[in-house]
Amino acid sequence: MSRDICVHTWPCSYYLELEKRWVPGKLSLTSLSLKFTTDKTGEILVNFPLSSIIEIKKEASHFIFSSVTILEKDHIKHWFSSLQPNRNVVFNIIEHFWRELLLSQPGTALEESSSPMTRGKELTELMACSQKRLEDTARVLHHQGEQLDSIARGLDKMESDLDMADRLLTELESPSWWPFGSKLWKMPSEAKPRGGASVATSKALGKEGIVVSIPAVISQRTESHVKPGRLTVLVSGLEIHDSDSSLMHRFEREDVDDIKVHTPYEISIRQRFIGKPDIAYRLISAKMPEVIPILEVQFSKKMESLEDTLTLGRARTSFPAEKGYSVWHAASGLMDRTVPREPSSGSQESRPLQLQTSETFISEGDAQELRQILRKLKGLALDAETELERQDEALDGIATAVDRTTLTINKHNRRMKKLT
Numbered sequence: 456m457s458r459d460i461c462v463h464t465w466p467c468s469y470y471l472e473l474e475k476r477w478v479p480g481k482l483s484l485t486s487l488s489l490k491f492t493t494d495k496t497g498e499i500l501v502n503f504p505l506s507s508i509i510e511i512k513k514e515a516s517h518f519i520f521s522s523v524t525i526l527e528k529d530h531i532k533h534w535f536s537s538l539q540p541n542r543n544v545v546f547n548i549i550e551h552f553w554r555e556l557l558l559s560q561p562g563t564a565l566e567e568s569s570s571p572m573t574r575g576k577e578l579t580e581l582m583a584c585s586q587k588r589l590e591d592t593a594r595v596l597h598h599q600g601e602q603l604d605s606i607a608r609g610l611d612k613m614e615s616d617l618d619m620a621d622r623l624l625t626e627l628e629s630p631s632w633w634p635f636g637s638k639l640w641k642m643p644s645e646a647k648p649r650g651g652a653s654v655a656t657s658k659a660l661g662k663e664g665i666v667v668s669i670p671a672v673i674s675q676r677t678e679s680h681v682k683p684g685r686l687t688v689l690v691s692g693l694e695i696h697d698s699d700s701s702l703m704h705r706f707e708r709e710d711v712d713d714i715k716v717h718t719p720y721e722i723s724i725r726q727r728f729i730g731k732p733d734i735a736y737r738l739i740s741a742k743m744p745e746v747i748p749i750l751e752v753q754f755s756k757k758m759e760s761l762e763d764t765l766t767l768g769r770a771r772t773s774f775p776a777e778k779g780y781s782v783w784h785a786a787s788g789l790m791d792r793t794v795p796r797e798p799s800s801g802s803q804e805s806r807p808l809q810l811q812t813s814e815t816f817i818s819e820g821d822a823q824e825l826r827q828i829l830r831k832l833k834g835l836a837l838d839a840e841t842e843l844e845r846q847d848e849a850l851d852g853i854a855t856a857v858d859r860t861t862l863t864i865n866k867h868n869r870r871m872k873k874l875t
Contacts, residue, residue: 555741575821
Protein backbone atom coordinates (compact mmCIF):
# COMPACT_ATOMS: atom_id res chain seq x y z
CA MET A 456 0.00 0.00 0.00
CA SER A 457 3.01 2.26 0.38
CA ARG A 458 3.44 2.30 -3.40
CA ASP A 459 -0.24 3.13 -3.90
CA ILE A 460 -0.74 6.29 -5.95
CA CYS A 461 -2.68 9.16 -4.39
CA VAL A 462 -5.86 10.00 -6.28
CA HIS A 463 -6.90 13.17 -4.45
CA THR A 464 -6.35 15.13 -1.23
CA TRP A 465 -8.86 17.41 0.50
CA PRO A 466 -8.46 19.77 3.49
CA CYS A 467 -10.89 18.82 6.25
CA SER A 468 -11.31 18.17 9.99
CA TYR A 469 -11.45 14.82 11.78
CA TYR A 470 -13.37 14.22 15.01
CA LEU A 471 -11.41 12.56 17.81
CA GLU A 472 -13.94 10.59 19.83
CA LEU A 473 -11.73 10.17 22.92
CA GLU A 474 -10.76 13.84 23.18
CA LYS A 475 -14.11 15.19 21.98
CA ARG A 476 -12.54 17.69 19.57
CA TRP A 477 -11.98 18.36 15.85
CA VAL A 478 -8.45 18.17 14.40
CA PRO A 479 -7.61 20.00 11.14
CA GLY A 480 -5.69 18.08 8.50
CA LYS A 481 -5.88 16.48 5.07
CA LEU A 482 -7.88 13.50 3.86
CA SER A 483 -5.99 11.50 1.20
CA LEU A 484 -7.60 8.95 -1.10
CA THR A 485 -5.74 6.26 -3.04
CA SER A 486 -7.21 3.53 -5.18
CA LEU A 487 -7.06 1.10 -2.24
CA SER A 488 -6.98 3.11 1.01
CA LEU A 489 -8.06 6.24 2.86
CA LYS A 490 -6.01 8.13 5.43
CA PHE A 491 -6.11 11.35 7.45
CA THR A 492 -2.97 13.36 8.32
CA THR A 493 -2.89 16.24 10.82
CA ASP A 494 -1.61 19.66 9.75
CA LYS A 495 0.44 20.46 12.88
CA THR A 496 2.39 17.28 13.51
CA GLY A 497 1.85 15.33 10.29
CA GLU A 498 0.65 12.36 12.32
CA ILE A 499 -1.51 9.78 10.54
CA LEU A 500 -4.62 9.40 12.70
CA VAL A 501 -6.63 7.24 10.30
CA ASN A 502 -5.40 4.75 7.70
CA PHE A 503 -7.63 1.90 6.54
CA PRO A 504 -8.29 0.06 3.23
CA LEU A 505 -11.39 0.82 1.19
CA SER A 506 -12.33 -2.85 1.29
CA SER A 507 -12.99 -2.57 5.04
CA ILE A 508 -15.69 0.09 4.56
CA ILE A 509 -19.26 -1.00 5.21
CA GLU A 510 -21.11 2.26 4.64
CA ILE A 511 -20.51 5.87 3.53
CA LYS A 512 -23.08 8.51 4.47
CA LYS A 513 -23.73 12.24 4.42
CA GLU A 514 -24.62 13.34 7.95
CA ALA A 515 -24.64 16.46 10.12
CA SER A 516 -22.62 16.71 13.30
CA HIS A 517 -24.52 18.41 16.14
CA PHE A 518 -27.35 18.93 13.60
CA ILE A 519 -25.41 21.88 12.09
CA PHE A 520 -22.13 20.98 10.43
CA SER A 521 -22.26 18.90 7.24
CA SER A 522 -20.03 15.83 7.43
CA VAL A 523 -19.16 12.59 5.71
CA THR A 524 -19.22 9.49 7.93
CA ILE A 525 -17.47 6.23 7.12
CA LEU A 526 -18.30 3.00 8.95
CA GLU A 527 -15.72 0.20 9.05
CA LYS A 528 -16.25 -3.53 9.53
CA ASP A 529 -15.35 -3.31 13.22
CA HIS A 530 -18.21 -0.79 13.60
CA ILE A 531 -15.73 2.05 13.97
CA LYS A 532 -17.29 5.27 12.73
CA HIS A 533 -15.16 8.13 11.37
CA TRP A 534 -16.41 11.72 11.09
CA PHE A 535 -14.95 14.14 8.50
CA SER A 536 -16.20 17.74 8.34
CA SER A 537 -15.21 21.16 6.89
CA LEU A 538 -14.52 19.40 3.63
CA GLN A 539 -13.19 21.52 0.76
CA PRO A 540 -14.37 22.36 -1.85
CA ASN A 541 -17.59 20.83 -0.44
CA ARG A 542 -19.02 17.65 1.02
CA ASN A 543 -20.67 16.40 -2.20
CA VAL A 544 -17.41 16.36 -4.14
CA VAL A 545 -15.57 14.30 -1.52
CA PHE A 546 -18.51 11.95 -1.02
CA ASN A 547 -18.99 11.22 -4.75
CA ILE A 548 -15.31 10.50 -5.42
CA ILE A 549 -14.79 8.27 -2.36
CA GLU A 550 -18.01 6.38 -3.03
CA HIS A 551 -17.02 5.83 -6.67
CA PHE A 552 -13.67 4.24 -5.81
CA TRP A 553 -15.22 2.20 -3.00
CA ARG A 554 -17.96 0.77 -5.25
CA GLU A 555 -15.59 0.07 -8.15
CA LEU A 556 -13.23 -1.78 -5.81
CA LEU A 557 -16.09 -3.94 -4.51
CA LEU A 558 -17.34 -4.65 -8.05
CA SER A 559 -13.92 -5.46 -9.50
CA GLN A 560 -12.69 -7.62 -6.62
CA PRO A 561 -15.63 -9.30 -4.91
CA GLY A 562 -14.42 -11.08 -1.82
CA THR A 563 -10.72 -10.91 -2.66
CA ALA A 564 -9.83 -8.65 0.25
CA LEU A 565 -10.43 -11.39 2.80
CA GLU A 566 -8.66 -13.99 0.71
CA GLU A 567 -5.58 -11.82 0.28
CA SER A 568 -5.39 -11.12 4.00
CA SER A 569 -5.56 -14.84 4.84
CA SER A 570 -3.35 -16.20 2.05
CA PRO A 571 -1.00 -14.08 -0.06
CA MET A 572 -1.22 -14.31 -3.84
CA THR A 573 1.35 -16.63 -5.34
CA ARG A 574 3.95 -15.28 -7.74
CA GLY A 575 2.53 -17.33 -10.59
CA LYS A 576 -0.98 -15.90 -10.10
CA GLU A 577 0.45 -12.42 -9.88
CA LEU A 578 2.33 -12.79 -13.16
CA THR A 579 -0.75 -14.28 -14.81
CA GLU A 580 -2.82 -11.26 -13.75
CA LEU A 581 -0.18 -8.87 -15.09
CA MET A 582 0.02 -10.73 -18.38
CA ALA A 583 -3.77 -10.76 -18.71
CA CYS A 584 -3.78 -6.99 -18.15
CA SER A 585 -1.16 -6.52 -20.89
CA GLN A 586 -3.16 -8.75 -23.22
CA LYS A 587 -6.33 -6.70 -22.64
CA ARG A 588 -4.52 -3.44 -23.36
CA LEU A 589 -3.01 -4.84 -26.55
CA GLU A 590 -6.42 -6.09 -27.65
CA ASP A 591 -7.91 -2.62 -27.10
CA THR A 592 -5.04 -1.08 -29.09
CA ALA A 593 -5.55 -3.58 -31.91
CA ARG A 594 -9.26 -2.75 -31.96
CA VAL A 595 -8.47 0.96 -32.32
CA LEU A 596 -5.97 0.22 -35.10
CA HIS A 597 -8.59 -1.86 -36.92
CA HIS A 598 -11.15 0.96 -36.84
CA GLN A 599 -8.45 3.43 -37.87
CA GLY A 600 -7.63 1.22 -40.87
CA GLU A 601 -11.32 1.18 -41.84
CA GLN A 602 -11.37 4.96 -41.77
CA LEU A 603 -8.26 5.14 -43.96
CA ASP A 604 -9.88 2.77 -46.45
CA SER A 605 -12.99 4.96 -46.48
CA ILE A 606 -10.84 8.04 -47.13
CA ALA A 607 -9.11 6.26 -50.02
CA ARG A 608 -12.47 5.31 -51.56
CA GLY A 609 -13.64 8.90 -51.16
CA LEU A 610 -10.55 10.17 -52.97
CA ASP A 611 -11.17 7.70 -55.81
CA LYS A 612 -14.72 9.03 -56.14
CA MET A 613 -13.38 12.59 -56.10
CA GLU A 614 -10.95 11.79 -58.93
CA SER A 615 -13.76 10.31 -61.03
CA ASP A 616 -15.82 13.47 -60.43
CA LEU A 617 -12.84 15.58 -61.48
CA ASP A 618 -12.53 13.53 -64.67
CA MET A 619 -16.17 14.34 -65.43
CA ALA A 620 -15.52 18.02 -64.69
CA ASP A 621 -12.56 17.90 -67.09
CA ARG A 622 -14.79 16.58 -69.89
CA LEU A 623 -17.41 19.25 -69.20
CA LEU A 624 -14.81 22.01 -69.22
CA THR A 625 -13.41 20.69 -72.47
CA GLU A 626 -16.92 20.85 -73.97
CA LEU A 627 -17.35 24.43 -72.78
CA GLU A 628 -13.94 25.44 -74.11
CA SER A 629 -14.52 23.90 -77.57
CA PRO A 630 -16.04 26.17 -80.30
CA SER A 631 -19.69 25.81 -81.30
CA TRP A 632 -18.86 24.42 -84.74
CA TRP A 633 -16.82 21.52 -83.22
CA PRO A 634 -18.60 18.35 -84.49
CA PHE A 635 -17.62 16.04 -81.58
CA GLY A 636 -18.90 18.19 -78.73
CA SER A 637 -22.10 16.22 -78.04
CA LYS A 638 -20.20 12.97 -77.48
CA LEU A 639 -18.43 14.45 -74.47
CA TRP A 640 -21.72 14.82 -72.56
CA LYS A 641 -22.45 11.09 -72.47
CA MET A 642 -22.04 9.48 -69.09
CA PRO A 643 -19.72 6.49 -68.89
CA SER A 644 -21.19 3.10 -68.06
CA GLU A 645 -19.35 3.05 -64.72
CA ALA A 646 -21.29 6.06 -63.42
CA LYS A 647 -23.98 4.04 -61.64
CA PRO A 648 -21.63 1.75 -59.71
CA ARG A 649 -19.62 4.76 -58.63
CA GLY A 650 -22.77 6.35 -57.27
CA GLY A 651 -23.44 3.20 -55.29
CA ALA A 652 -19.86 3.25 -54.09
CA SER A 653 -20.35 6.77 -52.75
CA VAL A 654 -23.32 5.57 -50.72
CA ALA A 655 -21.22 2.74 -49.31
CA THR A 656 -18.47 5.21 -48.54
CA SER A 657 -20.84 7.46 -46.62
CA LYS A 658 -22.07 4.48 -44.65
CA ALA A 659 -18.53 3.44 -43.87
CA LEU A 660 -17.64 6.94 -42.77
CA GLY A 661 -20.67 7.08 -40.53
CA LYS A 662 -19.97 3.72 -38.92
CA GLU A 663 -19.72 4.06 -35.16
CA GLY A 664 -17.76 1.79 -32.86
CA ILE A 665 -17.45 1.85 -29.09
CA VAL A 666 -13.92 1.04 -27.98
CA VAL A 667 -14.41 1.19 -24.20
CA SER A 668 -16.85 2.72 -21.70
CA ILE A 669 -16.10 3.30 -18.00
CA PRO A 670 -17.92 4.92 -15.03
CA ALA A 671 -16.43 8.22 -13.88
CA VAL A 672 -16.96 11.24 -11.64
CA ILE A 673 -17.35 14.28 -13.89
CA SER A 674 -16.82 18.00 -13.22
CA GLN A 675 -17.07 20.88 -15.67
CA ARG A 676 -15.03 24.11 -15.34
CA THR A 677 -15.00 24.10 -11.53
CA GLU A 678 -14.19 21.24 -9.15
CA SER A 679 -16.93 22.27 -6.72
CA HIS A 680 -19.67 20.64 -8.79
CA VAL A 681 -19.19 16.98 -9.61
CA LYS A 682 -21.63 14.29 -10.65
CA PRO A 683 -21.37 10.57 -11.41
CA GLY A 684 -21.45 9.63 -15.07
CA ARG A 685 -19.72 7.67 -17.79
CA LEU A 686 -16.91 8.22 -20.31
CA THR A 687 -17.25 6.44 -23.66
CA VAL A 688 -14.31 6.22 -26.08
CA LEU A 689 -15.49 5.92 -29.67
CA VAL A 690 -13.57 5.47 -32.89
CA SER A 691 -14.68 8.94 -34.02
CA GLY A 692 -14.39 10.77 -30.69
CA LEU A 693 -15.41 10.87 -27.03
CA GLU A 694 -18.79 11.02 -25.31
CA ILE A 695 -19.62 12.06 -21.75
CA HIS A 696 -22.91 10.89 -20.22
CA ASP A 697 -24.49 11.56 -16.84
CA SER A 698 -25.81 8.94 -14.44
CA ASP A 699 -29.11 8.78 -16.37
CA SER A 700 -27.24 7.93 -19.61
CA SER A 701 -28.13 11.33 -21.07
CA LEU A 702 -25.48 12.79 -23.35
CA MET A 703 -23.73 15.76 -21.72
CA HIS A 704 -21.23 16.45 -24.50
CA ARG A 705 -19.66 14.78 -27.51
CA PHE A 706 -16.10 15.54 -28.59
CA GLU A 707 -15.39 14.74 -32.21
CA ARG A 708 -11.91 13.40 -32.77
CA GLU A 709 -10.71 16.55 -34.51
CA ASP A 710 -12.39 18.84 -31.92
CA VAL A 711 -10.25 17.65 -29.00
CA ASP A 712 -7.42 20.16 -28.53
CA ASP A 713 -5.66 18.64 -25.52
CA ILE A 714 -6.03 15.87 -22.95
CA LYS A 715 -4.08 16.33 -19.71
CA VAL A 716 -3.28 13.34 -17.51
CA HIS A 717 -3.10 14.72 -13.95
CA THR A 718 -2.85 11.31 -12.27
CA PRO A 719 -3.33 7.76 -13.56
CA TYR A 720 -6.93 8.14 -12.36
CA GLU A 721 -7.72 11.72 -13.42
CA ILE A 722 -7.73 13.44 -16.82
CA SER A 723 -9.10 16.66 -18.30
CA ILE A 724 -10.40 17.10 -21.86
CA ARG A 725 -10.59 20.54 -23.50
CA GLN A 726 -11.88 22.03 -26.74
CA ARG A 727 -10.71 25.60 -27.43
CA PHE A 728 -12.81 28.37 -28.96
CA ILE A 729 -12.09 31.92 -30.10
CA GLY A 730 -14.37 34.56 -28.63
CA LYS A 731 -16.19 32.25 -26.23
CA PRO A 732 -15.29 30.03 -23.26
CA ASP A 733 -13.58 26.70 -23.84
CA ILE A 734 -15.41 23.43 -23.23
CA ALA A 735 -13.49 21.48 -20.58
CA TYR A 736 -14.35 18.41 -18.52
CA ARG A 737 -12.41 16.82 -15.69
CA LEU A 738 -12.93 13.10 -15.09
CA ILE A 739 -11.85 10.83 -12.23
CA SER A 740 -12.32 7.09 -12.47
CA ALA A 741 -10.93 3.96 -10.86
CA LYS A 742 -10.75 2.38 -14.34
CA MET A 743 -8.93 5.30 -15.95
CA PRO A 744 -5.60 3.37 -16.22
CA GLU A 745 -7.35 1.08 -18.70
CA VAL A 746 -8.47 4.00 -20.88
CA ILE A 747 -5.34 6.17 -20.94
CA PRO A 748 -3.33 3.77 -23.19
CA ILE A 749 -6.23 3.82 -25.68
CA LEU A 750 -6.36 7.62 -25.61
CA GLU A 751 -2.60 7.69 -26.23
CA VAL A 752 -3.19 5.73 -29.44
CA GLN A 753 -6.03 7.95 -30.67
CA PHE A 754 -4.74 11.33 -29.44
CA SER A 755 -0.98 10.80 -29.30
CA LYS A 756 -0.10 14.38 -30.30
CA LYS A 757 -2.66 15.94 -27.96
CA MET A 758 -1.82 14.07 -24.74
CA GLU A 759 0.06 15.83 -21.95
CA SER A 760 1.23 13.64 -19.06
CA LEU A 761 2.83 14.65 -15.81
CA GLU A 762 6.20 13.18 -14.91
CA ASP A 763 4.82 10.72 -12.37
CA THR A 764 2.14 9.39 -14.73
CA LEU A 765 4.40 8.24 -17.53
CA THR A 766 4.59 4.66 -16.23
CA LEU A 767 0.89 3.93 -16.11
CA GLY A 768 1.45 0.22 -15.96
CA ARG A 769 2.52 0.54 -12.34
CA ALA A 770 -0.66 2.39 -11.48
CA ARG A 771 -2.83 -0.69 -11.68
CA THR A 772 -3.06 -1.26 -7.97
CA SER A 773 -5.64 -3.99 -8.33
CA PHE A 774 -2.73 -6.40 -8.02
CA PRO A 775 -1.37 -6.77 -4.51
CA ALA A 776 2.37 -6.29 -5.09
CA GLU A 777 4.27 -4.04 -7.48
CA LYS A 778 7.73 -5.34 -8.14
CA GLY A 779 10.76 -3.49 -9.43
CA TYR A 780 11.55 -6.08 -12.08
CA SER A 781 10.31 -6.41 -15.65
CA VAL A 782 7.27 -8.62 -16.19
CA TRP A 783 8.76 -10.30 -19.21
CA HIS A 784 12.08 -10.99 -17.47
CA ALA A 785 10.31 -12.32 -14.40
CA ALA A 786 8.02 -14.53 -16.46
CA SER A 787 10.85 -16.12 -18.40
CA GLY A 788 12.97 -16.55 -15.29
CA LEU A 789 10.23 -18.06 -13.16
CA MET A 790 9.02 -20.44 -15.83
CA ASP A 791 12.54 -21.83 -16.05
CA ARG A 792 12.32 -22.68 -12.36
CA THR A 793 9.38 -25.00 -12.93
CA VAL A 794 11.60 -27.48 -14.82
CA PRO A 795 12.68 -30.21 -12.38
CA ARG A 796 16.39 -30.60 -11.85
CA GLU A 797 18.34 -33.59 -10.61
CA PRO A 798 20.62 -33.01 -7.61
CA SER A 799 24.31 -33.15 -8.47
CA SER A 800 25.53 -34.53 -5.14
CA GLY A 801 24.21 -35.80 -1.86
CA SER A 802 25.34 -32.73 0.01
CA GLN A 803 23.25 -30.49 -2.24
CA GLU A 804 20.10 -32.58 -2.25
CA SER A 805 18.61 -30.77 0.71
CA ARG A 806 19.21 -27.28 -0.71
CA PRO A 807 16.57 -27.36 -3.47
CA LEU A 808 14.11 -28.77 -0.99
CA GLN A 809 14.78 -25.90 1.39
CA LEU A 810 14.37 -23.38 -1.42
CA GLN A 811 11.09 -24.93 -2.45
CA THR A 812 9.73 -24.65 1.06
CA SER A 813 11.00 -21.12 1.68
CA GLU A 814 10.19 -19.61 -1.72
CA THR A 815 6.96 -19.69 -3.69
CA PHE A 816 7.53 -21.05 -7.20
CA ILE A 817 4.89 -20.96 -9.89
CA SER A 818 3.03 -24.18 -10.54
CA GLU A 819 2.93 -26.08 -13.81
CA GLY A 820 -0.64 -24.90 -14.40
CA ASP A 821 0.36 -21.26 -13.97
CA ALA A 822 3.33 -21.77 -16.29
CA GLN A 823 1.08 -23.31 -18.95
CA GLU A 824 -1.34 -20.40 -18.66
CA LEU A 825 1.55 -17.93 -18.96
CA ARG A 826 2.75 -19.67 -22.13
CA GLN A 827 -0.71 -19.41 -23.67
CA ILE A 828 -0.96 -15.71 -22.83
CA LEU A 829 2.52 -15.08 -24.23
CA ARG A 830 1.58 -16.84 -27.48
CA LYS A 831 -1.53 -14.65 -27.75
CA LEU A 832 0.52 -11.53 -27.05
CA LYS A 833 3.00 -12.51 -29.77
CA GLY A 834 0.18 -13.04 -32.28
CA LEU A 835 -1.45 -9.73 -31.39
CA ALA A 836 1.87 -7.89 -31.69
CA LEU A 837 2.54 -9.39 -35.13
CA ASP A 838 -0.97 -8.54 -36.33
CA ALA A 839 -0.60 -4.97 -35.04
CA GLU A 840 2.76 -4.62 -36.81
CA THR A 841 1.26 -5.88 -40.09
CA GLU A 842 -1.69 -3.49 -39.77
CA LEU A 843 0.63 -0.56 -39.05
CA GLU A 844 2.71 -1.32 -42.14
CA ARG A 845 -0.46 -1.52 -44.25
CA GLN A 846 -1.69 1.79 -42.85
CA ASP A 847 1.67 3.42 -43.58
CA GLU A 848 1.33 2.35 -47.21
CA ALA A 849 -2.28 3.57 -47.27
CA LEU A 850 -1.20 6.94 -45.86
CA ASP A 851 1.44 7.29 -48.56
CA GLY A 852 -1.18 6.53 -51.21
CA ILE A 853 -3.61 9.01 -49.65
CA ALA A 854 -0.95 11.74 -49.55
CA THR A 855 -0.13 11.16 -53.23
CA ALA A 856 -3.83 11.18 -54.18
CA VAL A 857 -4.43 14.39 -52.21
CA ASP A 858 -1.54 16.14 -53.97
CA ARG A 859 -2.77 14.95 -57.37
CA THR A 860 -6.33 16.04 -56.61
CA THR A 861 -5.18 19.45 -55.39
CA LEU A 862 -3.26 20.08 -58.62
CA THR A 863 -6.27 19.00 -60.69
CA ILE A 864 -8.64 21.28 -58.76
CA ASN A 865 -6.29 24.25 -59.17
CA LYS A 866 -6.03 23.57 -62.91
CA HIS A 867 -9.84 23.36 -63.24
CA ASN A 868 -10.21 26.62 -61.29
CA ARG A 869 -7.89 28.40 -63.73
CA ARG A 870 -9.83 27.02 -66.69
CA MET A 871 -13.14 28.18 -65.22
CA LYS A 872 -11.76 31.68 -64.61
CA LYS A 873 -10.83 31.90 -68.30
CA LEU A 874 -14.37 30.91 -69.29
CA THR A 875 -15.89 33.61 -67.07
